Amino acid sequence: MSKVKTRAENNFSVLQILGSLFLIFAVADFALSWMGVNLTPFMGSASRFSPIIFGVIGSILLNFKKEDG
Numbered sequence: 001m002s003k004v005k006t007r008a009e010n011n012f013s014v015l016q017i018l019g020s021l022f023l024i025f026a027v028a029d030f031a032l033s034w035m036g037v038n039l040t041p042f043m044g045s046a047s048r049f050s051p052i053i054f055g056v057i058g059s060i061l062l063n064f065k066k067e068d069g
Contacts, residue, residue, distance in 0.1 A: 022058030026051045
């Protein structure tokens with residue numbers, strides 16, 4: 001029998017960690033906005049949509065798959 005070399009794959013990449021952080025920030029921003037705390041005043045009038053923006057960015061990063069090439 002011949003031995004087959006297998007490559008150990010990292011189950012949690014940097015993009016997944018970054019995507020998770022974006023999603024956590026989006027949830028925190030949404031929850032705190034109901035309490036009157038604005039976490040994103042630097043965005044101006046777009047700060048009312050910041051939980052959606054950060055949530056979409058986080059979900060894109062979580063679903064981004066590396067191509068095996």
